[in-house]
Amino acid sequence: AEGAGAIEILEGLLSANDREAAHNRAHFDRHGVLAVNLMSAPGAGKTALLERTLDTLTGTLRVGVIEGDLETENDARRIRAHGVPAVQITTGSACHLDAHMIHDALHALPLTALDIVFIENVGNLVCPASFDLGQHANVVLLSVTEGDDKPAKYPVMFRAADLLLLSKIDLLPLMDDFAPARAETALRALANTAPV
Amino acid sequence: AEGAGAIEILEGLLSANDREAAHNRAHFDRHGVLAVNLMSAPGAGKTALLERTLDTLTGTLRVGVIEGDLETENDARRIRAHGVPAVQITTGSACHLDAHMIHDALHALPLTALDIVFIENVGNLVCPASFDLGQHANVVLLSVTEGDDKPAKYPVMFRAADLLLLSKIDLLPLMDDFAPARAETALRALANTAPV
Ligand SMILES: Nc1nc2c(ncn2[C@@H]2O[C@H](COP(=O)(O)OP(=O)(O)OP(=O)(O)O)[C@@H](O)[C@H]2O)c(=O)[nH]1
Ligand SMILES: Nc1nc2c(ncn2[C@@H]2O[C@H](COP(=O)(O)OP(=O)(O)OP(=O)(O)O)[C@@H](O)[C@H]2O)c(=O)[nH]1
Ligand SMILES: [Mg+2]
Ligand SMILES: [Mg+2]
Numbered sequence A, B: 001a002e003g004a005g006a007i008e009i010l011e012g013l014l015s016a017n018d019r020e021a022a023h024n025r026a027h028f029d030r031h032g033v034l035a036v037n038l039m040s041a042p043g044a045g046k047t048a049l050l051e052r053t054l055d056t057l058t059g060t061l062r063v064g065v066i067e068g069d070l071e072t073e074n075d076a077r078r079i080r081a082h083g084v085p086a087v088q089i090t091t092g093s094a095c096h097l098d099a100h101m102i103h104d105a106l107h108a109l110p111l112t113a114l115d116i117v118f119i120e121n122v123g124n125l126v127c128p129a130s131f132d133l134g135q136h137a138n139v140v141l142l143s144v145t146e147g148d149d150k151p152a153k154y155p156v157m158f159r160a161a162d163l164l165l166l167s168k169i170d171l172l173p174l175m176d177d178f179a180p181a182r183a184e185t186a187l188r189a190l191a192n193t194a195p196v
């Protein structure tokens, strides 16, 4: 019974979240901003990827970043060091970002002056996949140090991916049990046709 | 309001969980079994550590394993290949093990014939920390590939650790920005005196 009660509450929260997510998407669309939700396990390299991407995009596209972590401003600080506006969300103990947090954060960004907003979710290969934030696309990072069985073992996240990026591939020669083809096979087994 | 409702339900679930956890602990204690809860980010090396540990303990202590994953029997299979009884829990979409799942699993293990039960939790550096399973100790793995800022950024998990193990230290020479001392400083900042 307690389980059923929790499921009902969760469904209520999800539909409230979906309404707020749609509202966020309307904000992004009105300003012609593409919103990308970046998800991965802790430390797979989301912020490192963003730092590289920002340097590549400088001068061509105007980028803003929303950072999600339980604690610290570390990641927002790293982004700002590249001259890019970044809003840090600290969730305290929550394991994922939700649409309401993103709504507050997007109003703290100069949306009219931006082309893309990257949202770096809390490092977690499970929970963030279930909460729409109003993004247009989900990018999931899988570090080769985590093992090529991750899509099979964490299917909810990998089903949600519009693009799967393998990270830390400089370490691939050292990871004798990681085969990119096996990771892709595990992804396809979830009926996900996203590029890898 | 919905948030408050969710918090109440969560508190209800937690206290139901705590009762079941106490019941599990009584089971373990009655059989003189030490129960250890192993937690980390996905792919930090929990199963690899267990495989090595089992080989080391063979002939001295009798070990059983409870494996938690969203999907697949992979990890239980890896354990059984070492001649050790293993029960696989597949949570579907749940991001952590709870005491009820452990109760079912421990009744599927020959507790009278065991000295230690290792519980490998779902790979997640947030949610598992909040659910008592009836274990006697929490061991948290931090892979050096994840970055030495993880205790600061995922404080709930690292506060719960009775022992912090650094994993994949063979890769330490390649991770030029991971300093074990910085990871330990971040852990101590949470007022956690656990050995590293
Ligand atoms: N070898 C190698 N290390 C990398 C690469 N990308 C990131 N790292 C390292 O991985 C660790 C974590 O990188 P971050 O960018 O902070 O990872 P993150 O996913 O943002 O981490 P959280 O936000 O805490 O979940 C750091 O020590 C980085 O130096 C890579 O391509 N190769
Ligand atoms: N270099 C190196 N790789 C390791 C070490 N331990 C584990 N790995 C690799 O890390 C990857 C994941 O290892 P697992 O033992 O499956 O990790 P896990 O924490 O059980 O993963 P999940 O149960 O899926 O969360 C595999 O490719 C292992 O070969 C280590 O000490 N050094
Ligand atoms: Mg980051
Ligand atoms: Mg495992």
Ligand SMILES: [Zn+2]
Binding pocket: A095, A127, B095, B127
């Ligand atoms: Zn969760």
Ligand SMILES: [Zn+2]
Binding pocket: B023, B027, B103
């Ligand atoms: Zn019982």
